[in-house]
Amino acid sequence: MVNSNANALGILFPNSYDSLVPDLVGExxxxxxxxxxxxxxxxxxxxxxxxxxxDNVSLIVRKNYHxxxxxxxxxxxxxxxxxxxxxxxxxxxxxxSVKVYNGRVEALSNILDFLRSQKEQYVVMSDTNIAxxxxxxxxxxxxxxxxxxxxxxxxKEEIPASARQTISTNRGxxxxxxxxxxTVTDIYINPKxxxxxxxxxNIYVVGREFLIEQIHNAFVRGYSYFERDIVAPQLDTLxxxxxxxxxxxxxxxxxxxxxxxxxxxxxxxxxxxxxxSPVYTKIRDDxxxxxxxxxxxxNIMAADGCVIEGEVENSVLFRGVKIAKGAKVKNCVLMQxxxxxxxxxxxxxxxxxxxxxxxxxxxxxxxxxxxxVAKYQVV
Amino acid sequence: MAKEMIAMLLAGxxxxxxxxxxxxxxxxxxxxxxxxxxxxxxxSNCVNSGIDTVGILTxxxxxxxxxxxxxxxxxxxxxxxxxxxxxPPYQQASGSDWYKGTANxxxxxxxxxxxxxxxxxxxxxxxxICKQDYSDxxxxxxxxxxxxxxxxxxxxxxxASRFGLMVADENDKITEFQEKPKNPKSNLASMxxxxxxxxxxxxYLVEDEADPNSxxxxxxxxxxxxxxxxxxxxxxxxNGYWKDVGTISSLWEANMEVLDPExxxxxxxxxxxxxxxxxxxxxxxxxGSDAVVENSxxxxxxxxxxxxxxxxxxxxxxxEPGAEVEDAVVMGGTTIKAGAVxxxxxxxxxxxxxxxxxxxxxPTETEKGVATVGSGIYIGDxxxxxxxxxxxNNVKGGEEQW
Numbered sequence: 001m002v003n004s005n006a007n008a009l010g011i012l013f014p015n016s017y018d019s020l021v022p023d024l025v026g027e028x029x030x031x032x033x034x035x036x037x038x039x040x041x042x043x044x045x046x047x048x049x050x051x052x053x054x055d056n057v058s059l060i061v062r063k064n065y066h067x068x069x070x071x072x073x074x075x076x077x078x079x080x081x082x083x084x085x086x087x088x089x090x091x092x093x094x095x096x097s098v099k100v101y102n103g104r105v106e107a108l109s110n111i112l113d114f115l116r117s118q119k120e121q122y123v124v125m126s127d128t129n130i131a132x133x134x135x136x137x138x139x140x141x142x143x144x145x146x147x148x149x150x151x152x153x154x155x156k157e158e159i160p161a162s163a164r165q166t167i168s169t170n171r172g173x174x175x176x177x178x179x180x181x182x183t184v185t186d187i188y189i190n191p192k193x194x195x196x197x198x199x200x201x202n203i204y205v206v207g208r209e210f211l212i213e214q215i216h217n218a219f220v221r222g223y224s225y226f227e228r229d230i231v232a233p234q235l236d237t238l239x240x241x242x243x244x245x246x247x248x249x250x251x252x253x254x255x256x257x258x259x260x261x262x263x264x265x266x267x268x269x270x271x272x273x274x275x276x277s278p279v280y281t282k283i284r285d286d287x288x289x290x291x292x293x294x295x296x297x298x299n300i301m302a303a304d305g306c307v308i309e310g311e312v313e314n315s316v317l318f319r320g321v322k323i324a325k326g327a328k329v330k331n332c333v334l335m336q337x338x339x340x341x342x343x344x345x346x347x348x349x350x351x352x353x354x355x356x357x358x359x360x361x362x363x364x365x366x367x368x369x370x371x372x373v374a375k376y377q378v379v
Numbered sequence: 380m381a382k383e384m385i386a387m388l389l390a391g392x393x394x395x396x397x398x399x400x401x402x403x404x405x406x407x408x409x410x411x412x413x414x415x416x417x418x419x420x421x422x423s424n425c426v427n428s429g430i431d432t433v434g435i436l437t438x439x440x441x442x443x444x445x446x447x448x449x450x451x452x453x454x455x456x457x458x459x460x461x462x463x464x465x466x467p468p469y470q471q472a473s474g475s476d477w478y479k480g481t482a483n484x485x486x487x488x489x490x491x492x493x494x495x496x497x498x499x500x501x502x503x504x505x506x507x508i509c510k511q512d513y514s515d516x517x518x519x520x521x522x523x524x525x526x527x528x529x530x531x532x533x534x535x536x537x538x539a540s541r542f543g544l545m546v547a548d549e550n551d552k553i554t555e556f557q558e559k560p561k562n563p564k565s566n567l568a569s570m571x572x573x574x575x576x577x578x579x580x581x582x583y584l585v586e587d588e589a590d591p592n593s594x595x596x597x598x599x600x601x602x603x604x605x606x607x608x609x610x611x612x613x614x615x616x617x618n619g620y621w622k623d624v625g626t627i628s629s630l631w632e633a634n635m636e637v638l639d640p641e642x643x644x645x646x647x648x649x650x651x652x653x654x655x656x657x658x659x660x661x662x663x664x665x666x667g668s669d670a671v672v673e674n675s676x677x678x679x680x681x682x683x684x685x686x687x688x689x690x691x692x693x694x695x696x697x698x699e700p701g702a703e704v705e706d707a708v709v710m711g712g713t714t715i716k717a718g719a720v721x722x723x724x725x726x727x728x729x730x731x732x733x734x735x736x737x738x739x740x741x742p743t744e745t746e747k748g749v750a751t752v753g754s755g756i757y758i759g760d761x762x763x764x765x766x767x768x769x770x771x772n773n774v775k776g777g778e779e780q781w
Contacts, residue, residue, distance in 0.1 A: 037663030038679070076452070268665065268682065275662050283453070283658045287647040288413035288678035288691075290638075297672050303663040304414070304678055307648070317663075 008122035008140055008205070009085070010049040010057035013107060014042060014068055016127035016202070017172045020162070020253050023372050024352070028067040031059070031128040033252065034335050034353070036265055036274070037318055038303040039281045040071050041252065043078075044131040047279040049124070050078050052136040056085025056120060060107045062092060071282050078280045090114075103224030108215045115212050123211050125226075126203040131250040131261070133276045134203065139243045142182075143205040148241035150210075150231055152177060152184055153203035155245045156196050160253035164192050175200040175227055179242035187232040201245060202227070248273035259350055259370045262316045262333045266299055286319050294325060310340065324359070331367070349373065381496040382461060384517055384574070386430050387488070388421055389481055390505035391438030396626045398769050399753030400727055404443040407505030409630070410710045410728065412637045412647055413676045413691050415656045416447060417624060420510065421503045422454045422463070423654045428513035430501070432461035434491055436484045438477060441467060453657045466491060480595030486584040492577065500580055502573040502597065508633050508645065509570075509621040510652050516574060516615050523551065525613040526579045527605050531567040532621055542568035543598050545614045553612040556602050567614055570621060573597065579610065620644035627769075631725055631749045634691050634708045638674060659694035659711065669700050685715065693728070702732075706741065710754070723766065724750035733760035733776060740766045 014031030024033050031042035042059070049057055057080060061068060068089075072078075075087030090111055104125070108115070115123070122143065124136050134153075143151035154177050163174055176197040178186035191197070204226070206214075214230050223229035231240060248270060250261040264270050286305025291297065296311040305320040310327030317323075318335045324342040331348050334340070338351040341359035348365035349357075352375040357363060361379055365371035373379060394406025401409065407418035418435075425433050433456060437444055444465070451463030466488050468477050478484035485492075485502065492500060499520065501513055511530070520528040531545050546555035546565040557564060583601050587593050593600045605612055620643065624630040636643035647654055661680025666672055673688040680695035685702030693711040698704055701718045712729040715721055719732045724739030732738060736758050739750035748767035758764065759776030768780045 266665070268667075271662060271665065278660055279662075280660065285453075285653050285655050285658075287654070288676040289664065290648070291672045291675050291677065293674045295672065295674075297666045298670070299666065299668040301663045301665050302677075 015062035384499035483595035539563035727754035
């Protein structure tokens with residue numbers, strides 16, 4: 001697991017695809033959405049970068065980033081408290097932010113001076129809507145070996161149904177690729193095709209100097225999106241390489257997929273795949289989870305700090321969840337510090353942080369439409 | 380800048396009565412309560428009491444302990460000035476020596492203490508499970524105008540002769556000290572936690588060191604000397620949960636008491652007095668569809684497919700289908716294979732219990748032993764480990780050890 005440095009710096013866009021899950025990002029952003037019991041979405045890409053020897057990572061945030069800053073702190077848990085490089089959170093400049101940035105071009109144009117002053121030869125860029133144990137090292141190596149200007153990571157995936165159904169682009173752009181012998185020969189923007197596609201992961205490796213030049217040129221022309229406005233139009237002049245990622249991917253594309261991706265982790269094989277290298281997160285110093293006399297549990301994943309006295313089946317419990325006596329919890333994703341009161345009965349429910357389900361209440365969603373309860377709500 | 384009070388934590392003990400569990404690590408590093416080690420308790424108490432400077436005196440098998448403490452960050456003890464310091468014996472111009480006794484260990488680190496120029500020094504021991512507010516102890520010490528105070532617990536009279544006892548007057552002033560006496564005059568047992576005025580402690584340490592007949596021990600030498608000189612000595616009553624986990628059975632018992640915080644008094648769930656520990660970094664634990672979990676504590680990284688009853692499982696324990704675990708303390712990284720039966724025992728870290736093996740047994744009228752398996756041991760398939768066994772070496776498949 002120990003790697004020498006990757007000669008690359010990382011850039012994460014924590015607000016990308018916020019619009020896909022408006023409920024979950026009411027008071028946060030994509031990157032700080034809780035996932036898999038004790039993690040936040042950002043932990044996966046951040047840990048992947050660190051595990052691949054990238055120790056200079058910038059997060060260009062746009063809005064609602066309080067929860068992310070609280071989560072990341074000085075970056076110690078990810079070993080990113082460094083004198084050189086380390087963790088760098090870039091909020092929008094107040095005087096420039098009359099309009100906060102939309103695409104990566106605007107985001108990156110804000111940090112051009114920073115990029116110019118860095119030493120790493122390459123830049124890797126990623127969103128945080130995908131949880132994966134991503135091998136950046138392999139991708140950088142392919143980028144170097146192929147002599148490409150730009151390398152795009154893609155996976156064999158179906159386009160999420162929710163993405164296919166929407167026509168408007170304000171829910172974020174997505175791309176599929178045409179890849180021939182490792183070379184990307186076409187990029188399709190918001191296609192509606194069914195079946196398995198070469199679906200872009202929006203993870204890029206580029207030369208740092210190249211990126212600075214491209215962003216500078218694009219920004220003065222008023223372009224917004226790196227993929228749409230820089231890479232796609234220049235496919236005939238640039239060498240664009242495709243890197244096929246074959247590892248486990250959990251992609252958040254709407255509330256339903258959020259629910260499903262949590263549930264998929266009840267399968268040990270999926271957990272082993274997603275956590276093939278360590279994933280770091282903020283420590284909460286919870287005590288171990290306690291199963292009290294009367295608890296009946298089947299097929300669950302639970303973090304520390306839970307107290308379980310009731311019945312729980314097919315569910316993912318985040319840190320500090322309390323299930324009181326006689327409560328029945330089935331097919332639920334319960335985030336941090338959710339309390340399910342005595343005799344309450346819940347099914348197909350997603351509760352955000354600190355939700356309380358009062359005693360004897362019954363709340364049921366369905367497998368195709370889980371009910372979501374927002375932060376601090378009392379049902 | 381002087382510190383009001385710093386802590387010196389005695390962590391050099393071998394813990395020889397824990398046998399297999401302390402072959403490769405010092406007693407304070409012994410895992411406890413699902414995700415802790417014993418030393419987490421005094422360290423967390425320090426931080427929660429506002430003490431930010433702690434010297435940890437190590438000697439026996441310090442590797443695990445050193446790595447565990449690291450820079451002290453998990454306990455918020457990574458400080459610019461102060462923080463946690465591991466203090467092994469070291470060579471000096473005048474020669475070098477192991478720590479000869481508890482008092483000598485502090486004596487050899489007088490220069491460490493003087494760097495912080497404290498008014499008070501609290502001496503802690505690294506082998507107790509206890510949640511205690513040392514700032515309240517210091518308040519008592521100051522109010523009494525004491526030069527030395529010792530924390531005491533009331534113990535049943537019929538057990539008193541097992542302890543070091545403080546005889547005190549109605550103002551809690553200590554008038555006599557009895558070390559494991561036949562005829563106890565008091566039932567106030569010393570917890571081995573002392574607050575000294577630093578000038579007094581230093582004076583007596585220097586004097587003790589000059590005495591060639593001294594055992595250089597707090598209980599046997601320093602405290603009797605203080606009494607001899609009529610110093611202001613007071614007994615601070617502590618009535619919370621306190622357990623010396625120096626033996627296999629008391630360690631097992633203390634772990635089991637964690638499962639019943641409502642009655643036993645050791646509550647790890649207290650938001651206002653958190654016990655900190657170094658994190659395993661593992662994913663949430665998983666309980667399979669084929670598992671039964673009753674009245675147990677389970678932490679990150681565990682995968683449970685068998686039957687777990689009234690047990691404590693540490694990080695990354697695997698219980699395979701059909702395995703039975705009851706009244707057991709199973710430490711981190713251990714695998715209990717299919718069909719194995721593990722009862723009334725302590726299994727140390729990274730042990731493999733083979734398929735259908737049997738370890739320990741529920742106590743009977745005549746047989747109440749706690750079977751113990753040391754760390755890294757492999758117990759073969761169908762092996763049988765009796766309730767009094769202390770397993771230090773691998774056991775081959777089908778063999779028996781009693």
